[in-house]
Amino acid sequence: xxxxxxxxxxxxxxxxxxxxxxxxxxxxxxxxxxxxxxxxxxxxxxxxxxxxxxxxxxxxxxxxxxxxxxxxxxxxxxxxxxxxxxxxxxxxxxxxxxxxxxxxxxxxxxxxxxxxxxxxxxxxxxxxxxxxxxxxxxxxxxxxxxxxxxxxxxxxxxxxxxxxxxxxxxxxxxxxxxxxxxxxxxxxxxxxxxxxxxxxxxxxxxxxxxxxxxxxxxxxxxxxxxxxxxxxxxxxxxxxxxxxxxxxxxxxxxxxxxxxxxxxxxxxxxxxxxxxxxxxxxxxxxxxxxxxxxxxxxxxxxxxxxxxxxxxxxxxxxxxxxxxxxxxxxxxxxxxxxxxx
Amino acid sequence: xxxxxxxxxxxxxxxxxxxxxxxxxxxxxxxxxxxxxxxxxxxxxxxxxxxxxxxxxxxxxxxxxxxxxxxxxxxxxxxxxxxxxxxxxxxxxxxxxxxxxxxxxxxxxxxxxxxxxxxxxxxxxxxxxxxxxxxxxxxxxxxxxxxxxxxxxxxxxxxxxxxxxxxxxxxxxxxxxxxxxxxxxxxxxxxxxxxxxxxxxxxxxxxxxxxxxxxxxxxxxxxxxxxxxxxxxxx
Ligand SMILES: [Zn+2]
Numbered sequence: 001x002x003x004x005x006x007x008x009x010x011x012x013x014x015x016x017x018x019x020x021x022x023x024x025x026x027x028x029x030x031x032x033x034x035x036x037x038x039x040x041x042x043x044x045x046x047x048x049x050x051x052x053x054x055x056x057x058x059x060x061x062x063x064x065x066x067x068x069x070x071x072x073x074x075x076x077x078x079x080x081x082x083x084x085x086x087x088x089x090x091x092x093x094x095x096x097x098x099x100x101x102x103x104x105x106x107x108x109x110x111x112x113x114x115x116x117x118x119x120x121x122x123x124x125x126x127x128x129x130x131x132x133x134x135x136x137x138x139x140x141x142x143x144x145x146x147x148x149x150x151x152x153x154x155x156x157x158x159x160x161x162x163x164x165x166x167x168x169x170x171x172x173x174x175x176x177x178x179x180x181x182x183x184x185x186x187x188x189x190x191x192x193x194x195x196x197x198x199x200x201x202x203x204x205x206x207x208x209x210x211x212x213x214x215x216x217x218x219x220x221x222x223x224x225x226x227x228x229x230x231x232x233x234x235x236x237x238x239x240x241x242x243x244x245x246x247x248x249x250x251x252x253x254x255x256x257x258x259x260x261x262x263x264x265x266x267x268x269x270x271x272x273x274x275x276x277x278x279x280x281x282x283x284x285x286x287x288x289x290x291x292x293x294x295x296x297x298x299x300x301x302x303x304x305x306x307x308x309x310x311x312x313x314x315x316x317x318x319x320x321x322x323x324x325x326x327x328x329x330x331x332x333x334x335x336x337x338x339x340x341x
Numbered sequence: 342x343x344x345x346x347x348x349x350x351x352x353x354x355x356x357x358x359x360x361x362x363x364x365x366x367x368x369x370x371x372x373x374x375x376x377x378x379x380x381x382x383x384x385x386x387x388x389x390x391x392x393x394x395x396x397x398x399x400x401x402x403x404x405x406x407x408x409x410x411x412x413x414x415x416x417x418x419x420x421x422x423x424x425x426x427x428x429x430x431x432x433x434x435x436x437x438x439x440x441x442x443x444x445x446x447x448x449x450x451x452x453x454x455x456x457x458x459x460x461x462x463x464x465x466x467x468x469x470x471x472x473x474x475x476x477x478x479x480x481x482x483x484x485x486x487x488x489x490x491x492x493x494x495x496x497x498x499x500x501x502x503x504x505x506x507x508x509x510x511x512x513x514x515x516x517x518x519x520x521x522x523x524x525x526x527x528x529x530x531x532x533x534x535x536x537x538x539x540x541x542x543x544x545x546x547x548x549x550x551x552x553x554x555x556x557x558x559x560x561x562x563x564x565x566x567x568x569x570x571x572x573x574x575x576x
Contacts, residue, residue, distance in 0.1 A: 323381035
């Protein structure tokens, strides 16, 4: 008999639910985006996000079940993002998940949001270990080594801004409308990287990242150029900035992949949709034995299919959440991986 | 009719189960705690105590605020998802109205309030009419001082109910003097989920999808944005 996992994700500004069959097949995947509501504020307003989640949650669930042609009775477990994320937003999903699991006497499984981003790729292709995942989004920049399912070791992470955050800040400096990250990528496609922005390599052998210096360099360069009466095109700034971010991401991922002899490299998270990053990664790994994988764009941004996919693994490994499950805005991935069953 | 009542809108967390108009179990905590941790274990416990299965429930009632934004959302997310998935009616009741029922029978007017910081309160005014309460002044988020001045124009005694009473007792007395009545029994300042369950019997059910919290206050960022738009229009 098939296994059906219901996933729920409300960690930021997408209210999402999905049903995954046998851990790898999407039965339905519904995302209600709030981008339009937050646009006018130039970023996500947590209280507004939480208010939308509570309005949307049952509507999104209903659509998810309708599209899959399934009922709550058909579900084997309810998986929900317990963290990290915005606490008020997470709480809506966590409590809805508990209500469903309780009302229908189903097991409840808590999922780490980043584990979800990685497992988005298992909806495309089965994992082969050891595996290296580069998770890049508005909130995360992490290199994660996996020796087996459900095992997560962070070998590198950002020491300040996340890559996506740096994109958004530079976009704001260029006065691009929210969300600015994808627009920088578009501009970069049409510009030359004429400015040599710094690359933060940090100490020898470190797989950590740092993007706040780069962001300041962009702001300073623009300021100085203006004072000299010199002008750069937005396309040139975007291309130069992106070249710096991408070079560091690609190079560190490549080095780590070699050091750990991984079979697969997964690039996941919202910034995995970035064309510049995709192209540079593909060029770097061309002809290598390591298999390079990107989830489809629709699974790169936040969704619940990835939460159900990661939830399926946790469920089969025997993990069960209890009725006191709480939202955990600062949930640590490695601690999550070592949690008790 | 088997009713599950949930209130997580303020510091008091309450769950109750009633069957055919009779209270079977009631659970209250009054701790500065995250209701997301305590709510479902409390529901689970009371359901077991009363031999009730989720499928036996005929109705869910939830206090919809005002109160803590997060607290209200915990209760509503739980209640509306459960009601929707069990396909049973849901009823929402104002958290102020719920508290007001603790003052029924004392004097003509009842003023429940929750402290909303910076001199503001969430409050409303209720009048006892027979066995139920009627709204005399709509619920609002208002400076407590100007609210009390409005109340002082009424020539009647008013009973005040609030867990935050001690923060405001002297202000109330300074404006209303003898007209202000305070119940001696401290427990009357805490909302009871058993009352929520009782009120739910005769209320008209609502549609789960359409249930939203009663925040009584706009998100600050939104209020500022609207002000900015007004300013731009004037220019
Ligand atoms: Zn994400």
